[in-house]
Amino acid sequence: MKQIQYKYRPDNLTISEPNKYKTEDLYSEEMVLNLGPQHPSTHGVLRLEVLTDGEIVADVVSHLGYLHRCFEKHAESLPFNQIIPYVDRMDYVASMNSELAYVMGVEKMLGIDKDLPKRVEYIRVLVAELNRIASHFIAIGTYALDIGAATPFLWLLRDREHILRMLEWLCGARLLYNYIWVGGLFYDLPVGFEERCLEFVNYLKPKLIELQQLVIENHIFINRTANIGVLPLPMAINFGCTGPVLRGSGLKWDLRKVDAYSVYSEIEFDIPVGKGEVGKVGDCWDRNNVRVKECWESLRIIEQCLEKLTKEHKRTKEFDPQALVPKKIRPPKMDFYCRAENPKGELGFFFRTDGRSDVPTRVKARACSFNNLSVLPELSRGGMIADLVAVIGSLDVVMGEVDR
Incomplete structure (x- = not known):
């Protein structure tokens, strides 16, 4: 029997005009x-318009605009210090990391970034890395659930709960923290936090x-993710992908090393990258494997922060985490951009100030999930519909920072 070669739509055909054509004796x-929109948990309210030829995906169009955070317009009507709770609500599973990126930008505009106490800096890195692990656990757990495995999801949420309880002990909130302030912190670490955190690391x-x-080396998981959604490195760079999506394609690019902000220059850790160990470099398996390895590196960073906080930069009665918090935040007139490495990639903030007001004239967020999601059509064309779900989950997008 002669094999049928499926044809895909021509370039001039719009997605709203399905094409009917004859191939050999078959139509x-x-x-x-x-597909979607889905619930705000996991991948958020994302609707995909999929052009299919049987089980084959011919094209995908991502439709955004179901969450309406309106972060940028909110930020342009509030003082700098009151914007932090809105930053929390962009990537709501990595709020500490988002706060750190925003606050560093404002502090650099004010010129106080070099005056922060070391204890403040190490606490910031400590809580950011705890939140990074919690974010990766959501990404890996929901991904396993997407492709049919329920047990890893339950196990990872169980372990993530330990982190959420520690952060709740720290500032009173489980997800939206408002803990990292411009010029300092809301509060010092609770008494016994360092010991409890070390117990968690060992656990x-x-x-x-x-x-x-259970997951990464599982034979079924490998068959489901290896050689699926392969993202070549040049394509990842051209689409502006960052984070595990970019590093999964083999590039060692991590802003914690590249920019060495805060005290990351004083901390030893590695940058995991995809190597194509079970498939091709840049496939769904590589992206998930990078996230698991980054959890190990975050534990290394946490251990070093705890050592610094208990030996060199100890708790003292004189320490005031709000000592440098300005009463009025009024940067000079300028355009400024600051970035940091979030669990999902590069989160950047552009500020425009007029030098007279404590309310920014313009705020623009460079959300990592937005760029990572933009590569979805390229990864999906020619694949199976069943693999489309696997590709979406491997990108780890949160719609709070996409529809902002």
Whole structure:
């Protein structure tokens, strides 16, 4: 029997015009399917308009605009210090990291970034790395659930709960913290926090080994993700992808090393990258493997921060985490951009100030999930509909910072 070669739509055909054509003695008809919008948890309220030819994906169009955070316009009507709670609500599973990126930008505009106490800096890095692990646990757990495995999701949420409880002990909130302030912190670490955090590190290490064996090295998981959604490095760079999506394609690019902001220059850690160990470099498996390895590196960073906080920069009665918090934040007239490495990639903030007001004239957020999501059509064309879900989950997008 002669094999049928499927044809895809020509470049001049719009997605709203399904094409019917004849191939040999068979008719093949393209059909438009709507996938989503999904619930705000996991990948957020994202609707995909999928042009299919049978089980083959011919094209995908991502439709945004279901969450309406309106972060940028809110920020242009509030003083700098009151914007922080809105920053929390962009990537709501990595709020500490988002706060750190925003606050560093404002502090650099004010010129106080070099005056911060070391204890403040190490506490910021400590809580940011705890939040990075919690974010990766959501990414890996929901990804396993997307492709049919329920147990890893439950295990990872169980371990993530330890982090959320510590952060709640720290500032009173589980997800939206408002803890990192311009010029300092809301409060010093609670008494006993360092010891409790070290207990968690020792608890989590064997759990990460279990995660590696249960999910990443699982034969079914490998068959489901290897050679699927392959993102070549040149394409990742051209689309502006960052974070594990970019590093999964083999490039060692991490702003914690490149820009060495805060006290990351004083801390030893590695940058995991995709190597194509079970498939091609840049596939869905590589992106998830990078996230698991980054959890190990975050534990290394946390251990070093705890050592610094308990030996060199100890708790004292004289220490005031709000000593440098300005009463009025009024930067000079300028355009300024600051960036940091969030769990999902580069989060940047552009500020425009007039030098007279404590309310910014313009605020623009460079959200990592937005760029990472933009590469979805390129990864999906020619693949199966069943693999489309695997590709979306491997990008780890949160719609709070996409529809901002």
